[in-house]
Amino acid sequence: MKVKIWGSLRRFTDGRGELEVEAKNFKQVLDGLAEQYPGLKPQIERGVSLALDGRIYRESWFAEVRPDSEVVLMPYMTGG
Amino acid sequence: MRYEKPESTAEAVRLLANEAGLARVLAGGTDLLVQMKSGMVEPDLVVDIKQIAGMRTVTPEAGGFRIGAAVSGAELGENAEVVAQWPGVVEGFNLIGSTQVQGRCTMAGNLCNASPAGDAVPSLVAANATARVAGPNGERDVTIEQIPVGPGRISLAKGEFITSIFLPARPARSSDAYLRFIPRTEMDIAVASAAVNLTLGEDGTVTAARVAVGAVAPTVRLVEPAAQALIGTKLDEDALAALAAACSAAANPINDKRGTIEYRTHVVGVLAKRAALIAYERAGGRK
């Protein structure tokens, strides 16, 4: 499945903004990304959110992702 | 710190004169308590003058009014006669702080705090008011502009304090007005201010004028050339422009968190023009 990342992370993915990972949930997306692109690890460790079909998930490892899901990696979100 | 509330002027003078450390007079306390809270002032003695006879009363005298040093803004604002005679003095005084502060603040306190931006002071200067000062050597009357000598500094000697402020009698067709500029509509310190006191002839020509500006110099300033610009006119455009120019020329302000030199210099002229028009109309003049 495809995962979109934000622009400044492309430095660590050979310039690619859309990555291919094998994953059934949020956790597997993160693990897959970190394994394929170790340069993403510091950011993943600092915290990321995931937008799944337009909805933002801040954590939730087991949030299910399907092959046709739109998955977008986002920075960890904070609010007031 | 000691807190004393004498019941006579003489006792207050004695307390103030005899204190070896730092003594402060308490009337409304709206400046003093703020300074104590911040640690800016740490008095050894506070003398509350509100129990002294006459401190909280307004008395007609020689066609004018003697206003006790502890009369609050709210109290003076409720005095219809003073409001009718000296609307500019009262509106300046009533612009200090909030409704709550008005319940306590005093003209004498505003004067002795000696902020260049005190809202009560320009109108008093324009009114040619005097302050009665009690001290170890008895009483003396001094003009308002003689009290402050610089930001936070006053001319009173040790043991002296203001007991009342006197607003003189005034001729017919006289009135005054005060305007200040603040960024909000309330609760701010004046960035610039102007008071105008006028007497008109029967045809509406200005026969006497006093103009004072605030927050644009180390102390409130009486601006003679500004008054001269108005006398003999009916506040035509040229007179107003000359007034504004004279006020701007008298300004010697600073840059700070509240305003710039450029801004204050300009706005003080604008305020003087607007205040003059209000005073003129109040005095019975028609534009």
Place this chain on the structure above:
Amino acid sequence: MNMRVKGERAFKVVGTRPPRPDGVDKVIGRALYGADVSAPGMLTGHILRSPHAHAEIVSIDTSAAEALPGVKAVITSGDFGVPEDSALRDVQDHCMARGKVLYDGHAVAAVAATSPAVAKAALKLIKVEYRKLPHVTDVDEAMKPDAPVVQSGLVHETVAPGFSENVTSYCEFGHGDLEAGFAKADRIIERSFTTAATHQGYIEPHACLASMNADGKADLWCCTQGHYHVRAVCSAILGMEASQLKVTASEIGGGFGGKTTVFIEPVALALSRKSGRPVKMVMSRDEVFRATGPTVATSTDVKIGMTKDGRITAAEARLRYSGGAFPCGTVEMGAQAAFAPYDLDAVRTYGWNVLTNRPKEASYRAPGAPQAIYAVESVVDELCLELGLDPLDVRVKNAAQKGTLSSYGPTFDDIGLMATLEAAKAHPHWSAPLGPNQGRGFSAGFWFNFGGNTCVTLNINTDGTVSVTEGNPDIGGSRASISQMAAEELGVPYEKVRTVIGDTTSIGHSDITDGSRVTFAVGLATIKAARDAIQKMCSRVAQIWGIDEEAVVWEDGYVKPASPNAGDFKPMSIEEIAAISFQTGGPIAGHHEVNAEGAGVSFGVHIADVEVDPETGATKVLRYTVFQDAGKAVHPDYVEGQMQGGAAQGIGWALNEEYIYGEDGRLQNPGFLDYRVPVASDLPRIEPVILEIPNPGHPYGVRGVGETSIVPPLAALSNAVSRALGVRMTRLPMSPPTILKAVSAAGV
């Protein structure tokens, strides 16, 4: 059990305006806030703060203070460890300087004494030797390679070389071909903007009462937006197990994001540990301004291309944010939010976080978004003016909608932007005439909204009334809306439900009251907890009736046979079921513990009319209207309150509020006298118009409403002032001297 689901849900309690349960306590002065409690033997804690913007602490001598009669404890950073976790270390270092002071007001030592007077005297006896260092408080200055370095070694791998070490992180978002987009534009405008740091300005200063016993058990009472977070941070800083620290959230006198972290709480606990006595600490207003968490200060460049008929062809923004002396991620939020209201083929945002000698930023309502959207909406407005286009029509033409690829990555689901734009267009305000020196400004706004971790317990009391326990401090009426949702789901009157906020020992972890999450997430958990209780009640009645659970339904507070086929039984009320709960299996409660996700994003648009005095630069706000999508307004009064309150804060930000630093790096205006929040006479009526575009991620369609409302006022006011003057304003706040200067510079 069956839940009867109707097509369009007809709400009975949700959407009404009942009195809030804590209302009486708050109008009679009985509600207890942070500073309102005492303990026997209590000491007073005070903090010594740095007079310097940046200095090395050479030495601290506390011996004279310790010797003063009445002083029971003195602490410095040496009384704390050094946390490994960098985020925790930053929080601790912000509470108590370690080695260096990083801003004016930074704490260097604290005392606990028997009275405030003794504590103050003790502070004067602490001798601190400083070695002053060069400082920097301006964001653009701090980025330069030769700028004084605030902290070293914090630069993320994302930052390109060539900047000062103060630049700690970089981010980039967007899609499409910018070059091609700009080539299609008929007009391109590029402008730079700055916004001053502002403060949340909550009226209640931070306050707490800490009590730690010799056995290491501790109680902490404090005003906070999240007492579980306080427990986590304080227990980590003090090396305690979380179970040993009980944190109770007081009533909270405003937060707006500023009470999402700790400032004095770890200090009070450490003083209590050292003195063996309860310690109360209350910040002065001066301390609140100097040493809590204001917003970022920003500097932004925006470039937008537009066709003659108002279609945006490309858009780009460069954001430089400083969150003070510690790293912060707020620029990422700004960079994602900047162009959210637009459907764009080519968009890019770039963001840098920069360290300066200012206090560590804390969240403030939609953190990061107002500054970015201010710059974007200003340029859009200027393009509309130059091209002779109606600013509302241009927003409609470019509006993000369901299916739009957002500027920050995901594709939007159901969103309410178009509905708010249409409502604004139809509102009489938009077409009302304007007088001389008056201008009308328009801006859109956006916030992401969050869900998060939430626990709710819903007890059915033996008399059939309902007690809801949740873990999120009520900052603006949430107890009422939670009670409403419980009543709605159970089918009982609102008056039968009481919602309380538990301390950290009475219910499980709940995330901070932030991100506009409470009505959404706690509401969701409450509805699920109610369903859990309903399921139990249905099950018991089915057993009594001797029929299948599937054969009963819950309706309007009763268990009923699902159909005539199920048998002829008299429906049982919640009161009847509760009364026999001991006989049918014991007390009845529903629970729900969840990490709630699926909070729907929120859009709002504002219209502002102003009149500017061309001679003094004074701006008067004449009329103000807010349009916002609430998903479903559970308690419309408090939804309106969020819309009005956010607008008022935004107006203050636009016109007068700012952190003013002197040449010496010291804060010039740490008080409500010169940090000018709007007073009642500054504002007109603020008319709220609630739109309800249901959030598919919530059973009742609820979206958070707390934050979006502070986003549009900055540009709405700036656009209004710019139009009134005929001069484009590019910095906030638009204080009167700033306005006159802009006018004279433009030679108008």
Place this chain on the structure above:
Amino acid sequence: MKSIHVAATINGDPAEFVCEPQETLLDVLRNRLGLTGVKEGCGTGDCGACSVTVNGRLVCSCLVLGGEVQGAEIGTIEGMADADRLHPLQQSFIDNAALQCGVCTPGILVAAEALLKKNPDPTETEIRYWLAGNLCRCTGYDKIVQAVQDAAQQMRGA
């Protein structure tokens, strides 16, 4: 430091206290008399959260020394309701949702009551200027103004 003994009337009841000379009336009310409905937002007269009346006059209790109120009649939020009957202003604030966090509410209620005593039928502008010294950061003042207007109308009718 010589402590001062003061006798005053607070919310209609006689009260005595001893305070240090530099203690404010606010300190005394909160810390010595347990009247914590009076709030401290700034301590410098800029926020109005500590509003009380002294001899019927609205003041900031942070700008009054405890020693000054000998013999005075002091009114605080705690004295506003008549036993369990809320004052119309208090009820109106609840009905109009005129409070969010509620910390400015006691001061605003005391200030609004002083206004309505002086002027039973204030205009919106008069209300806004009278309350300019009472900061509220949550509501944008809209519902507060409405609540005062509603209560005034009700009190005039009563």
